[in-house]
Amino acid sequence: MSAFLKAVTSAMERIAPLRLAESFDNVGLLLETPLRSKQHRVMLTIDLTTAVIDESIENAASVIVAYHPTIFGALKSFTMANPLQASLLRCAAHGISVYCPHTALDCTWGGINDWLAEGVMGEKNDGIVRPLQNEKLSPAGNSEGALGRMVTLQSPVSMEIIVKRVKEHLKLSQIQVGYATPDGVQSNKAVETIAICAGSGGSVFSGKKADVYLTGEMQHHEVLAAVASGTNVILCGHTNTERGYLPILASKLQAQLEAAAFDGAFNILVSNTDKHPLEFI
Structure with a gap:
């Protein structure tokens, strides 16, 4: 070499x-x-x-x-x-x-998913970030991160603000948004928790409850299940999140x-x- x-x-x-x-x-x-x-x-x-x-x-x-x-x-x-x-x-x-x-690079602290997390927290960095899945430990027993991130905002905001932050952070003029419709009625609940996965996040989000799923792409049935259960979905295009x-x-x-x-x-x-x-x- x-x-x-x-x-x-x-x-x-x-x-x-x-x-x-x-x-x-x-x-x-x-x-x-x-x-x-x-x-x-x-x-x-x-x-x-x-x-x-x-x-x-x-x-x-x-x-x-x-x-x-x-x-x-x-x-x-x-x-x-x-x-x-x-x-x-x-x-x-x-x-x-x-x-x-x-x-x-997805799992490590300071990697792609943490960069995405910074985007949804806004300029004040107003949130707590933790791995979405079980943490991976170093040989010394220290946390090295894991796949996905869960952001908990200290000051919940509207879905419109989250969408604006994502578009600005990723420098995109258009994204796809699925609004939560539990019982067939669109939810206007303020956003407090955002589950994040760069690329394709459907399987990573499985079983994880959040106000918003943010990823590049998800399968059709995964989007339907999410919005029906009360979770908003933001899809930005697979590599646009990376x-x-x-x-x-x-x-x-x-x-x-x-x-x-x-x-x-x-x-x-x-x-x-x-x-x-x-x-x-």
């Missing part, structure tokens, strides 16, 4: 320990390639798309940190006919290694590499071409 790749993987492990990832996940260094570029550059992205590969090659990146795993299940072959496999093959050809943190965290991750990675005194100049880039695959038109 090249010295720079080793420094990046070690830094990412300190930011989001892989032991925190969910058991179904596939995280860590998913593609290691021989170093070709003399530039020490990391490209941060949510998805490893064709556009991101082109951008990474153009910028002579040697490592891509892609939040979503580029390999999930067992593979019997690598071919250019499969777009995701083609992206990995192009990375290999250009000496670009790929690291994926996914749910490790992408805004990348500049924060860039700062964390920069600080970790500087603290480790990596011997050489390096750059941390956030992809300009990575974007949500669906648009409102």
Whole structure:
């Protein structure tokens, strides 16, 4: 392993320990390639798309940190006919290694879900945040976080204010909102508790009572069940709940590499071409 790749993987492990990832996940260094570029550059992205590969090659990146795993299940072959496999093959050809943190970055304190929690609490940071599921403990017995977050606002606010905060935090002009309709009547109850899960939160919210579910996407029947039971639902698009965290991750990675005194100049880039695959038109 090249010295720079080793420094990046070690830094990412300190930011989001892989032991925190969910058991179904596939995280860590998913593609290691021989170093070709003399530039020490990391490209941060949510998805490893064709556009991101082109951008990474153009910028002579040697490592891509892609939040979503580029390999999930067992593979019997690598071919250019499969777009995701083609992206990995192009990375290999250009000496670009790929690291994926996914749910490790969701679970860890200071990760994506905590960033989402900051958005719903507003400027005064008026709330208490705790994990939505059982806390994961470090070898020393300290809490390292868990999947999802439950925010309890100290000063309950209207649903309209929560919607406004979410749109401003995620820089979105449109989101999907399902208003709670217990007994078929829309509820105007003030919001005190918000359950949060980046990406797809339906299964994470199962059995959790809150005034609002905030996530990227949920299945149709999960939305129906939530609003019927008195829970408002806010859906923002899967990767829209994740992408805004990348500049924060860039700062964390920069600080970790500087603290480790990596011997050489390096750059941390956030992809300009990575974007949500669906648009409102």
